Amino acid sequence: MPRRDRIRIAIANDHPVVVRGLAAVVRAHGDRFVLVPSASGLVDDAAPDRAPVDIVIYDDFVASRPVKDYVAAVGPRVVVLGGGSTWPAVTAALEAGAAGYLYKGISEADLLAALEQVHAGEHVVALAPGTGRARGLGNWPGRELGLSPREAEILAWHCRGLTDDAIAATVMLSVEAVQAQLPEIYRKIGVGDRAQAVAFGTSHDFLPPDPTAG
Incomplete structure (x- = not known):
């Protein structure tokens, strides 16, 4: 240039x-x-x-x-x-x-x-290869569906099996704030409940690294 x-x-x-x-x-x-x-x-x-x-x-x-x-x-x-x-x-x-x-x-x-x-x-x-958190430069899972980085993070911990209380503590939000975002997350990914969200997330690279893995 x-x-x-x-x-x-x-x-x-x-x-x-x-x-x-x-x-x-x-x-x-x-x-x-x-x-x-x-x-x-x-x-x-x-x-x-x-x-x-x-x-x-x-x-x-x-x-x-x-x-x-x-x-x-x-x-x-x-x-x-x-x-x-x-x-x-x-x-x-x-x-x-x-x-x-x-x-x-x-x-x-x-x-x-x-x-x-x-x-x-x-x-x-x-991010580093193998973290399961990014698919090429400028992307995070769900970006193409309109998910914000925070919504993608909440869905990721959702898929790991954390309760709403545990997710709130992990992402440093109130439980009410986490729960308020779930309907919008569900709407954006086209599901109706937690089970469907987990199924969608685990098949679309939303699982964060397992913190207990060696």
């Missing part, structure tokens, strides 16, 4: 080795991206004297503030780079206003594709 159209990337991370690695990936594709540097590689705020930024890659493992506070403090789109691979982490990031959540083991090609999708206005999710 023309140089004026390159996507401007900043990196929010205070570990020099990580910053240098991500910076090398971005710089290796200078026809598509340009790195907006800072003295330490850490982007804390959208300071008026800083060069314009389109996307901030935010490492949630070494971050000095919660993602919700960070997203609220900066202007550019934020993509969370996470060491975990759990749907609750994805939901928390997206509900905080992040434009995407990417597992740190993502390939270079998929990372760059994800940044371009975010720049185009999409929300992107990519």
Whole structure:
């Protein structure tokens, strides 16, 4: 793409080795991206004297503030780079206003594709292989049916057999809030009751990783 159209990337991370690695990936594709540097590689705020930024890659493992506070403090789109691979982490990031959540083991090609999708206005999710939680960049189970990340998460724990009380504790909502969302989830996936929802979910990749599995 023309140089004026390159996507401007900043990196929010205070570990020099990580910053240098991500910076090398971005710089290796200078026809598509340009790195907006800072003295330490850490982007804390959208300071008026800083060069314009389109996307901030935010490492949630070494971050000095919660993602919700960070997203609220900066202007550019934020993509969370996470060491975990759990749907609750994805939901928390997206509900905080992040434009995407990417597992740190993502390939270079998929990372760059994800940044371009975010720049185009999409929300992107990519987790570790085998987690059963994402089918390609930018997808979560049920997205094509209109399920939100939170609704997909509730259905996933529904399929694992958790009670409404247990789901509420897991996703940090009230029991009433969980129960209020169930009719809408059922409507979107075209079922009429819990048994049908579980049957649908288990056949459509809604099972979260088993927390007791070794």
